[in-house]
Amino acid sequence: MEKINFNLLFDPLSLFFLGVIFIVCLPSAIYSIGYLKGEYSRAKIALAWILLLIFVLSMGLVVVVSNVLVFLVFWEIMSLVSYFLVVFDDKNEKSIQAGLIYIVMTHIGTAFLIAAFMIMYKSANSFDFLSIKNACQLMDGQTKNIVFLLLLVGFGTKAGIVPLHIWLPAAHPQAPSHISSIMSGVMIKTAIYGIIRFVIFILGVHSAWWGILVLILAVISCLVGVVYALMEHDLKRLLAYHSVENIGIILLGVGLAMFFLSLNMPYLSIFSLIAGLYHLVNHAIFKGLLFLCAGSVYKATGTRDMEKLGGLIKKMPQTALFFLIGAMAISALPPLNGFVSEWLTLQAFFLGAIKVSGAAKLFLAVCAAMLALTSGLAAACFVKAFGITFLAQPRSSFALNAKEVGFSMRLGMFILSTLTVVFGLAAVFVVRLLAKVCGCATGIDLNGMSFSLNNFILNPQPGTSAYLSPLMLTLTLVVLGGAGFVLYRIFNRKATIYNTWDCGYYKLGGRNEYTATAFSKPFRIAFSFFLLPYRKTQKIRESFYHVKSFAYETHTTPIFKKYIYDPTLDWVFKSAKFMRKIQPGSIHLYISYIFVALLLLIVFMQRF
Amino acid sequence: MKILMIILQLILFIAAAPFLSGLIAKIKNNIRLRQGPSIFQPYYNLAKLFSKGEVVSQTASWIFWVAPFVLISSTLAAAVLIPVLILASPMHQMGDFLALVFIFSLGRFFLALAALDTGSSFGGMGSSREMFISSLVEPALCLVVFSISLQFNSTDISAFSGMHALSVSCIVSAIALFLITIAETSRVPVDNQETHLELTMVHEAMILEYSGRSLAIIEMAAYIKQMILFFLIAQIIFPIAALETVEPAQTIFWLLWYLARIIIIAISVALVEVSVAKMRLFRVADFLGFAFVLGIIAVVCAILGV
Numbered sequence: 023m024e025k026i027n028f029n030l031l032f033d034p035l036s037l038f039f040l041g042v043i044f045i046v047c048l049p050s051a052i053y054s055i056g057y058l059k060g061e062y063s064r065a066k067i068a069l070a071w072i073l074l075l076i077f078v079l080s081m082g083l084v085v086v087v088s089n090v091l092v093f094l095v096f097w098e099i100m101s102l103v104s105y106f107l108v109v110f111d112d113k114n115e116k117s118i119q120a121g122l123i124y125i126v127m128t129h130i131g132t133a134f135l136i137a138a139f140m141i142m143y144k145s146a147n148s149f150d151f152l153s154i155k156n157a158c159q160l161m162d163g164q165t166k167n168i169v170f171l172l173l174l175v176g177f178g179t180k181a182g183i184v185p186l187h188i189w190l191p192a193a194h195p196q197a198p199s200h201i202s203s204i205m206s207g208v209m210i211k212t213a214i215y216g217i218i219r220f221v222i223f224i225l226g227v228h229s230a231w232w233g234i235l236v237l238i239l240a241v242i243s244c245l246v247g248v249v250y251a252l253m254e255h256d257l258k259r260l261l262a263y264h265s266v267e268n269i270g271i272i273l274l275g276v277g278l279a280m281f282f283l284s285l286n287m288p289y290l291s292i293f294s295l296i297a298g299l300y301h302l303v304n305h306a307i308f309k310g311l312l313f314l315c316a317g318s319v320y321k322a323t324g325t326r327d328m329e330k331l332g333g334l335i336k337k338m339p340q341t342a343l344f345f346l347i348g349a350m351a352i353s354a355l356p357p358l359n360g361f362v363s364e365w366l367t368l369q370a371f372f373l374g375a376i377k378v379s380g381a382a383k384l385f386l387a388v389c390a391a392m393l394a395l396t397s398g399l400a401a402a403c404f405v406k407a408f409g410i411t412f413l414a415q416p417r418s419s420f421a422l423n424a425k426e427v428g429f430s431m432r433l434g435m436f437i438l439s440t441l442t443v444v445f446g447l448a449a450v451f452v453v454r455l456l457a458k459v460c461g462c463a464t465g466i467d468l469n470g471m472s473f474s475l476n477n478f479i480l481n482p483q484p485g486t487s488a489y490l491s492p493l494m495l496t497l498t499l500v501v502l503g504g505a506g507f508v509l510y511r512i513f514n515r516k517a518t519i520y521n522t523w524d525c526g527y528y529k530l531g532g533r534n535e536y537t538a539t540a541f542s543k544p545f546r547i548a549f550s551f552f553l554l555p556y557r558k559t560q561k562i563r564e565s566f567y568h569v570k571s572f573a574y575e576t577h578t579t580p581i582f583k584k585y586i587y588d589p590t591l592d593w594v595f596k597s598a599k600f601m602r603k604i605q606p607g608s609i610h611l612y613i614s615y616i617f618v619a620l621l622l623l624i625v626f627m628q629r630f
Numbered sequence: 631m632k633i634l635m636i637i638l639q640l641i642l643f644i645a646a647a648p649f650l651s652g653l654i655a656k657i658k659n660n661i662r663l664r665q666g667p668s669i670f671q672p673y674y675n676l677a678k679l680f681s682k683g684e685v686v687s688q689t690a691s692w693i694f695w696v697a698p699f700v701l702i703s704s705t706l707a708a709a710v711l712i713p714v715l716i717l718a719s720p721m722h723q724m725g726d727f728l729a730l731v732f733i734f735s736l737g738r739f740f741l742a743l744a745a746l747d748t749g750s751s752f753g754g755m756g757s758s759r760e761m762f763i764s765s766l767v768e769p770a771l772c773l774v775v776f777s778i779s780l781q782f783n784s785t786d787i788s789a790f791s792g793m794h795a796l797s798v799s800c801i802v803s804a805i806a807l808f809l810i811t812i813a814e815t816s817r818v819p820v821d822n823q824e825t826h827l828e829l830t831m832v833h834e835a836m837i838l839e840y841s842g843r844s845l846a847i848i849e850m851a852a853y854i855k856q857m858i859l860f861f862l863i864a865q866i867i868f869p870i871a872a873l874e875t876v877e878p879a880q881t882i883f884w885l886l887w888y889l890a891r892i893i894i895i896a897i898s899v900a901l902v903e904v905s906v907a908k909m910r911l912f913r914v915a916d917f918l919g920f921a922f923v924l925g926i927i928a929v930v931c932a933i934l935g936v
Binding site for chain 2: 355361387406413489491502506510530542
């Protein structure tokens with residue numbers, strides 16, 4: 023047995039992920055000062071801080087260790103601590119339930135990882151990353167394929183790719199909001215780290231179908247995530263579904279990089295990986311921000327149900343602004359960071375479509391179109407999320423009595439929203455930095471590769487004049503908008519403040535407003551083949567002639583739960599029940615089992 | 631020189647865009663054997679709106695106030711992004727064809743929020759429908775961009791601005807873009823600009839609470855967006871070389887053909903509008919699905935090189 027070394031690895035890839043962890047965890051920690059106060063008892067607050075510390079530390083160690091065994095240990099610590107954080111509200115039945123789903127799923131994932139690592143160990147006789155990397159060069163194709171699939175399922179469970187996402191929308195919203203922010207922003211990214219580190223860096227991409235498989239899973243995750251998000255009225259669950267979507271977008275970049283690596287196209291693989299990692303850091307920032315904002319809303323109103331909110335922009339103007347920035351970024355609106363990374367991903371698809379041949383061109387074009395559809399649906403979803411939660415009139419007393427949250431919470435959100443803007447405007451610098459990270463991950467020499475014209479203009483297609491300059495775009499928007507505003511002021515006419523037009527009836531109230539359910543109705547109908555909506559209307563009558571009120575109910579069918587997880591669970595429980603028959607509780611029987619097992623073992627040892 | 635070009639282009643768009651809407655309305659009326667308002671009616675409307683005061687809902691927040699400016703600035707940014715008078719767009723370093731798609735969505739996002747801001751159900755209805763339609767437009771538009779860009783090996787808009795051979799792929803993507811334009815400029819069969827019936831309106835429902843100058847700005851932005859889209863279709867299907875000679879006779883001919891192209895598109899839009907009935911909202915998904923399929927065909931043609 024070899025000695026286990028605890029050496030840490032600080033190559034650009036690890037440093038990048040450490041940076042991402044730091045960027046999100048610091049503001050979230052600041053935020054938690056205000057968030058925890060008043061929400062929990064002092065002992066619980068202390069516990070929350072200790073768990074947060076261990077959680078952040080374990081995530082940091084996961085991305086810097088250089089030994090598979092040590093990696094697994096910290097991976098497991100990370101999963102367990104986050105489980106404790108999910109069930110932090112231990113009085114809440116939902117939290118316990120969500121925690122259970124989470125811990126089961128995450129351990130299934132870890133089981134696959136262990137299997138993959140065992141195979142790697144067998145060929146390398148070492149747990150060290152570098153010696154495994156060397157051994158993997160000699161591994162035969164079939165074994166590589168198996169290891170890849172095991173790793174994909176293992177890390178995919180943690181990342182929440184469809185159909186392994188089932189735990190994510192359950193667990194993320196139940197944790198305290200600063201933890202949701204870290205889980206969605208950072209923890210699921212450690213799975214992406216795992217894929218890049220173990221599949222691209224150590225194993226080496228072996229054949230083209232790996233990339234294609236990842237791309238297909240990514241497209242499915244994007245669409246399923248965003249469609250479910252559109253149907254959701256719980257603010258934090260909505261955000262959690264968007265994490266599924268955004269992991270899909272990140273994996274589009276990573277999958278493309280794998281695809282190009284197998285085709286031996288160095289420039290394109292670096293560029294796609296840059297796009298993926300750029301979206302990764304962007305998603306960490308804006309999703310962290312959005313979860314913090316959702317937490318503020320929850321803290322101020324006591325509910326996460328959008329149908330009970332509304333009008334918060336007047337009660338909580340700063341939180342509303344921060345949420346708007348996050349919503350714009352996640353909807354890929356220029357000039358914020360989400361726009362830049364989605365543009366880069368689309369460019370990667372386009373460049374690939376030029377270079378590859380035949381049907382692959384069409385495949386890439388269709389993937390790109392699906393990404394475009396995703397960003398369109400995400401924009402719709404965030405019009406809903408922001409519009410219903412923050413605009414118009416309050417829909418209930420929860421929203422009516424809301425107050426702006428405390429300073430530390432606003433500071434946490436402020437830091438992240440500033441970063442959202444900075445990462446959009448400083449695109450060229452980010453891309454240059456990421457190029458180094460990707461060079462390290464893929465082992466490709468970066469000489470002669472340039473992704474920008476100068477410090478402000480991106481140019482992903484060297485030799486052609488396809489540019490993007492977020493800074494110039496911002497300036498243009500500001501100048502044009504400003505000119506419009508000046509003109510507006512010159513022709514100054516008085517604006518009358520009056521009621522919204524109410525068709526001549528009484529004054530409009532919160533109950534007249536469009537709801538989140540109504541907003542998403544066109545989508546529910548257009549995607550009914552997938553959502554399988556179910557609705558029930560019922561007239562509650564006083565007498566035959568007089569209808570007192572209507573009851574209206576609508577659901578969508580959670581098909582993954584219904585057709586995959588529920589039958590599996592059923593089967594597990596049935597077989598458990600069957601197994602119970604051999605466990606009647608009689609100690610004599612048990613001793614005989616041990617005896618029989620012993621005999622069989624002896625025979626086995628002698629025979630083989 | 632560059633600044634001058636930008637300003638010239640902006641002025642061109644602002645000055646000419648309302649005319650196209652007036653023209654379409656006139657053609658539609660004439661086909662229906664009505665006289666209809668003057669071709670310059672959009673200008674009169676804008677002037678009227680600009681000289682009026684406005685009524686703002688007391689429910690509205692600052693989103694309602696800034697939305698028209700975000701809308702107009704993003705639309706104008708799109709207008710300077712495309713090459714109109716010379717081969718290269720004056721601001722081609724700002725973004726490319728793909729960026730154009732995202733720039734349009736910025737203005738739409740704010741308008742949809744402003745629609746929800748007043749707390750009127752009409753606004754919510756319009757906002758929901760607009761986002762529904764636009765999210766379905768996005769993949770088709772992406773495929774159109776892809777098929778065009780694949781032929782010219784670059785996503786730069788200037789790449790296809792000159793004279794180019796007309797391929798099957800160009801024609802199919804132009805048709806797809808035409809369908810997208812109908813949806814994006816709220817024309818029949820997707821939406822109807824002429825009606826304020828709550829069951830059918832989409833764009834009009836969104837801007838129902840706007841009045842006065844804010845409404846004028848929004849209307850202006852809609853005209854400009856329409857002109858940009860017409861221009862792109864014209865550029866794809868009727869390629870034209872840049873103006874190089876200074877001979878007066880040739881220049882005049884060039885200019886005439888230049889304008890005629892866009893007017894041809896406007897006429898076809900008018901013809902489509904009078905000859906089909908408005909669709910139910912949920913049929914729009916099929917309509918845009920057709921645009922998506924056309925986009926795929928265009929990409930396939932581009933791959934085959936025809």
